[in-house]
Amino acid sequence: MTDGQRIPVIIDCDTGVDDALALLFAVRHPALDVRAITCVAGNTDVDGVVRNTLTVLELAGAGDIPVARGAERPLIEPVRTARHVHGQDGMGDLGLPAPTRVPVDVDAVTLLRREILASPRPVTLIPMAPLTNIALLLRTHPEVTRNIERIVFMGGAVATGNATPVAEFNVWHDPEAAAVLLTAGVPITMYGLDVFKKVLVPAGDVQRLRASAEPRLRMAGELLAHRDPATSGDPTPMGGLGDAGAVCAVVDPKGITTERRPVEVVLAPGPARGQTIVDRRPRPGESEIHQGTREQPLVDVALGVDVERYVQLWLKTVE
Secondary structure, eight states: OOTSSSEEEEEEEEEHHHHHHHOOOOOTOOTTEEEEEEEEESSSSSHHHHHHHHHHHHHTOOOOOOOEESSOOOOOOOSOHHHHHHTSSSTTOOOOOSSSSSOOOOOHHHHHHHHHHHHHEEEEEEEEESSSSHHHHHHHOOGGGGGGGEEEEEEOSSOOOOSSSOOOOHHHOOHHHHHHHHTSOOOOOEEHHHHHHHOOOOOHHHHHHTTOOOOHHHHHHHHHHTTTTOOOSSSSSSOOTTTHHHHHHOEEEOOOOOOEEEEOOOOSSSTTTTTTEEEEOOOHHHHHHOOOOOOOEEEEEEEOOOOHHHHHHHHHHHO
């Protein structure tokens, strides 16, 4: 918001405990103009994602933001949810009330196209989920790229995966969709597991939120407690911000350290399927010398994050 104007953003999510933390931040930060939210199967089934998203917006006191139901399965793979991480309802099984809000009567791709092309300023897309909706949009309506400023997506990993030893969940869930996104032809930032796992809210802050009399803050505290990475010896849970860090990176891009690198997704069957291969070599290797170079998209890959900076940004905004 350096020029005094809010950043128009569209969020694509699979809400999801940490997606909820991201939405709480996005709808309250004064620099962001959340134009739409689209839902896709991932952490739970797509109808559960829609319900969870509407619930979060209601408890957050958000304005009238259109929410659309999107793809109920990946392009090729079956649905493989992460309920073992996010709870049976996708929201930590907190027993949150059913929302009174309803989604719009168009599908996610239609809403994405409409809001991107209608925006008076180029839009920043923030996908925090399997990339099925975004791939369908780019293949069906490629003209939208003329009004996309940047895509900042939570997905991928340079080092270690979580769905497999090498693949991060969002990319692993729909590798073909991720490959489509990487060739969108617009600037892309990859906020992957290498930074995702580092941004932890201290236990004292989690407890303060959980004890709040305000339902929105109490929900935030309970969600954070559910995201406890169990890495500390403290019996009081810390809380991982997860996807919310990607939205922080849109508001405050100087909080991450990036390198512009070629990135490709492994699509072949086998143990490496869904891996994001980030080429960090300083010079070509024997493969390129003997077989010729391949065109790969250049992506701003997040390799470092100022944890305290993003934790305080999130807390100040949500509280």
